[in-house]
Amino acid sequence: MNLAAEEQALKIAIIGGGISGLAAAYTIQETSRAKNLKAGVFLIEADNRLGGKIRTEQVDGYTIEGGPDCFLRQKPWAAQLAGKIGLQSDLIGTNDEQRKTYVVNKGSLVPLPDGVMLIIPTRIMPFALSPLISIPGKIRMGLDLLIPSFKGERDECIGDFVRRRLGKEALEKIAEPLLSGIHVSDPEKQSLLATFPRFRALEQNHGSLIQGMLKERKLAASKKPVSGNGPTSLFLSLRHGLSQMVNKLESSLNDIHLLRGQRVTRLERHPQGGFRISLSGQAPLDVDAVILAIPAYEASNLIEGFAPQIAAQLDHIRYVSTATVTMAFQKSDIRHPFSGFGFVIPSKENRDISACTWTSIKFNHRAPEDTILLRCFIGGPGKEEMVSLTDDELIVVVRRELKALMGLDAEPILTRIYRWEKANPQYDVEHLTLVKHIFDLCQEVPGLYLTGSAYEGVGIPDCIRQGQQTAEKLLASLPEMKTEINL
Numbered sequence: 001m002n003l004a005a006e007e008q009a010l011k012i013a014i015i016g017g018g019i020s021g022l023a024a025a026y027t028i029q030e031t032s033r034a035k036n037l038k039a040g041v042f043l044i045e046a047d048n049r050l051g052g053k054i055r056t057e058q059v060d061g062y063t064i065e066g067g068p069d070c071f072l073r074q075k076p077w078a079a080q081l082a083g084k085i086g087l088q089s090d091l092i093g094t095n096d097e098q099r100k101t102y103v104v105n106k107g108s109l110v111p112l113p114d115g116v117m118l119i120i121p122t123r124i125m126p127f128a129l130s131p132l133i134s135i136p137g138k139i140r141m142g143l144d145l146l147i148p149s150f151k152g153e154r155d156e157c158i159g160d161f162v163r164r165r166l167g168k169e170a171l172e173k174i175a176e177p178l179l180s181g182i183h184v185s186d187p188e189k190q191s192l193l194a195t196f197p198r199f200r201a202l203e204q205n206h207g208s209l210i211q212g213m214l215k216e217r218k219l220a221a222s223k224k225p226v227s228g229n230g231p232t233s234l235f236l237s238l239r240h241g242l243s244q245m246v247n248k249l250e251s252s253l254n255d256i257h258l259l260r261g262q263r264v265t266r267l268e269r270h271p272q273g274g275f276r277i278s279l280s281g282q283a284p285l286d287v288d289a290v291i292l293a294i295p296a297y298e299a300s301n302l303i304e305g306f307a308p309q310i311a312a313q314l315d316h317i318r319y320v321s322t323a324t325v326t327m328a329f330q331k332s333d334i335r336h337p338f339s340g341f342g343f344v345i346p347s348k349e350n351r352d353i354s355a356c357t358w359t360s361i362k363f364n365h366r367a368p369e370d371t372i373l374l375r376c377f378i379g380g381p382g383k384e385e386m387v388s389l390t391d392d393e394l395i396v397v398v399r400r401e402l403k404a405l406m407g408l409d410a411e412p413i414l415t416r417i418y419r420w421e422k423a424n425p426q427y428d429v430e431h432l433t434l435v436k437h438i439f440d441l442c443q444e445v446p447g448l449y450l451t452g453s454a455y456e457g458v459g460i461p462d463c464i465r466q467g468q469q470t471a472e473k474l475l476a477s478l479p480e481m482k483t484e485i486n487l
């Protein structure tokens with residue numbers, strides 16, 4: 001588009017260059033090209049690099065993920081986007097022949113029994129023989145087959161749901177470290193409907209989680225596998241790490257003005273419609289529509305002046321802080337070789353780390369052959385103060401925990417620490433109602449859109465879907481917007 005044409009065109013700003021903002025920008029670009037729409041689009045990112053929580057570093061032959069390390073294949077939006085931007089052949093699956101997760105039980109690593117799908121046992125013998133759950137605990141889990149299903153649509157916390165269906169022990173030893181671990185949440189606050197709606201559906205459609213999971217598994221097995229469509233494991237990543245997707249998107253966004261290292265410090269609404277964006281490093285920008293793909297508390301700060309009601313609702317979305325500590329070891333220094341994807345730790349065990357992924361076993365292409373790469377998780381609900389320990393203190397904590405839990409006392413040959421302050425949005429009970437209310441209120445401010453991990457899914461596929469849908473919604477409102485601002 002030449003400059004004169006651009007002057008006339010509608011201007012759109014996407015604030016936040018994480019995966020949600022990138023997906024929105026890419027969708028606007030591709031749709032504008034396909035429909036020959038003229039729009040000047042700006043993607044504004046405070047940091048000097050794009051990607052937000054997605055942060056891969058290549059160091060001495062290691063591929064180190066500071067934030068997310070994979071995404072769920074069942075939610076197709078991430079793999080689809082990777083395919084569209086030419087990364088299909090770089091999608092990698094997990095090494096499923098090594099697939100085993102351990103749970104720390106009374107200080108020891110105990111394998112999660114084969115056949116346990118998320119929290120639901122689907123194979124009798126491995127479950128019956130597992131030392132993880134006591135005999136009364138197993139019998140209580142089996143009662144799921146008899147307990148009547150919950151009628152109604154009311155939300156409840158994960159804690160109440162799992163206690164109701166599978167009992168207290170299943171909550172403490174399986175659900176809390178696995179389900180709440182994924183969302184870095186407190187199970188007594190975490191919304192079932194916003195984070196695991198499938199469980200409510202299983203309960204209501206089949207009368208029992210176990211019955212429902214068995215039937216769904218049978219149905220899935222009877223379907224012909226789709227061949228030639230990339231790896232089929234539950235989780236996927238990219239050969240060079242998840243930043244490969246960010247870098248490819250960045251280089252594909254030829255029609256978008258990328259403003260990196262520019263923090264939006266203020267957002268004002270023009271009385272006649274449209275917005276003025278104040279930036280940390282350059283003159284203000286006037287735009288007709290804005291997508292805020294930033295954390296809820298940042299969005300609240302920016303819109304408080306002209307949309308105080310929405311800002312107040314956004315402030316209800318809480319965040320917690322975490323850190324990841326990655327360490328590499330020489331295989332020859334490890335006395336007890338291990339296999340599996342890592343372990344999770346119930347909070348009852350009272351440890352200083354919450355989980356550990358055995359990264360170079362879970363995925364290929366992550367570490368030189370003669371080494372092992374591990375990643376430990378620190379912080380989260382009730383343990384956020386751990387994130388502010390110094391690097392040296394964090395290393396001491398992690399090494400102490402690895403020694404106690406895995407007998408690993410070798411000297412690490414590489415260590416990387418990433419702190420994620422206020423990075424994990426908390427989907428508390430009734431989160432979906434809150435989000436609906438926020439989105440309804442936004443309809444009263446034409447041209448204002450909110451998207452990203454604060455709202456309808458924290459995982460990368462959901463962030464991509466939300467970014468795409470928000471962009472489509474904005475583009476669909478263009479005729480309206482053009483009339484309003486007399487273009």
Ligand SMILES: Cc1cc2nc3c(=O)[nH]c(=O)nc-3n(C[C@H](O)[C@H](O)[C@H](O)COP(=O)(O)OP(=O)(O)OC[C@H]3O[C@@H](n4cnc5c(N)ncnc54)[C@H](O)[C@@H]3O)c2cc1C
Binds near residue numbers: 052453
């Ligand atoms: C440690 C960790 C591990 C995770 N693991 C997984 C995983 O394995 N799989 C998975 O699917 N998900 C995982 N997640 C969740 C997932 O990574 C995030 O939910 C997702 O990446 C968020 O994307 P986003 O674009 O919505 O937000 P963000 O990535 O937070 O992007 C927001 C961007 O906005 C910018 N910004 C903020 N304020 C301003 C401003 N005023 N002006 C300009 N720019 C601004 C920020 O700098 C940032 O780049 C993990 C998250 C963390 C923290």
